Amino acid sequence: MARSERSPRGATIVDVAARAGVSPMTVSRVINGRTGVGAETRVLVEEAIRALSYTPNPAARSLASATELRIGVIYSNAGAAFMSDFLTGVFEEASARGAHLVLLKGDNGRPPSSVALEELAASNISGFLLAPPLGEAPDVLRILRDAGCAMAAVGAYQSPETICVRVNDRAASYQMTRLLLDLGHRRIGFILGNPDQAASAERMAGFYAAVRETGGVDVQVVQGDFTYMSGLAAGEQLLGSPNPPTAIFASNDDMAAAVISVAHRRHLDVPNELTVAGFDDTTAAVTLWPPLTTVRQPVRELAAEALSLLIAEIRARGSKSNVPRERILSHQIIERQSTGEVNPSSSSSSPS
Numbered sequence: 001m002a003r004s005e006r007s008p009r010g011a012t013i014v015d016v017a018a019r020a021g022v023s024p025m026t027v028s029r030v031i032n033g034r035t036g037v038g039a040e041t042r043v044l045v046e047e048a049i050r051a052l053s054y055t056p057n058p059a060a061r062s063l064a065s066a067t068e069l070r071i072g073v074i075y076s077n078a079g080a081a082f083m084s085d086f087l088t089g090v091f092e093e094a095s096a097r098g099a100h101l102v103l104l105k106g107d108n109g110r111p112p113s114s115v116a117l118e119e120l121a122a123s124n125i126s127g128f129l130l131a132p133p134l135g136e137a138p139d140v141l142r143i144l145r146d147a148g149c150a151m152a153a154v155g156a157y158q159s160p161e162t163i164c165v166r167v168n169d170r171a172a173s174y175q176m177t178r179l180l181l182d183l184g185h186r187r188i189g190f191i192l193g194n195p196d197q198a199a200s201a202e203r204m205a206g207f208y209a210a211v212r213e214t215g216g217v218d219v220q221v222v223q224g225d226f227t228y229m230s231g232l233a234a235g236e237q238l239l240g241s242p243n244p245p246t247a248i249f250a251s252n253d254d255m256a257a258a259v260i261s262v263a264h265r266r267h268l269d270v271p272n273e274l275t276v277a278g279f280d281d282t283t284a285a286v287t288l289w290p291p292l293t294t295v296r297q298p299v300r301e302l303a304a305e306a307l308s309l310l311i312a313e314i315r316a317r318g319s320k321s322n323v324p325r326e327r328i329l330s331h332q333i334i335e336r337q338s339t340g341e342v343n344p345s346s347s348s349s350s351p352s
Contacts, residue, residue, distance in 0.1 A: 030042050135154065137196075192222070
């Protein structure tokens, strides 16, 4: 009777390596599509995989490649809804790519310390993925650049040393403002994002571009910093003004959610007495009442694409391959129950 090619426990990467006459590391390179394996050797490994009906284990693939591809993920605002989607996209892409992630978080919204960054950069890290706003933090970029590390950033704008993946913030903000104007709103509040991020200025520019097209618009602009707490302060300032807006557009969902909370405290009906819109379409947009009208920027896809391009950059070093330095993904306006046509009574008088 013929003996089965597969053991009862299932073939392992060691079994494949033994059959092909190569090292387990070579098998790992073939499985993960990496370079450095000759054509004949690759054929031998692929034949061994088929003969043994070997199925790579995702966790094993990650561990096998950890010493080859280690990505430092740096972030500073773990509490934001944005970060939940960002990290989900990173984890999913890293699993598919067999990359090992090393996370480094700054405290209280600040970047990690220079010492922490320098130590991580010196620990055999292949490259760094930066969450907003760290892709535009000069000290962070300087340390990583001086260490010769490949870098990719989400939500940042093009720089010579960093791969940047984002949406068209100006166009997205313009379209959302246009929606509010088309609903009849002529008293509109706008909450700015973090002043240290280029995306904040771009979103403000899109807002004003739409407003300038329409006459007779009363604009109230308040500074925020993308945090829920700043949204609370901005919401109180706008809704406590002598002639409060009938619509408020916040530069992200966290601040928009805070505005809705302020409106509820003031017994304002959203959207019958106050329209609210946000930006991001994170989980916060659908876990509050009413669900938020917002700009959907595909945060998970942005993070995954940035990691994918970073890995391509790392593997292309020393070759003639050209990896794109900037990638702009599509956004979408998502209309939910937090926006409505202007109420004639609120458009002519202040809410009580």
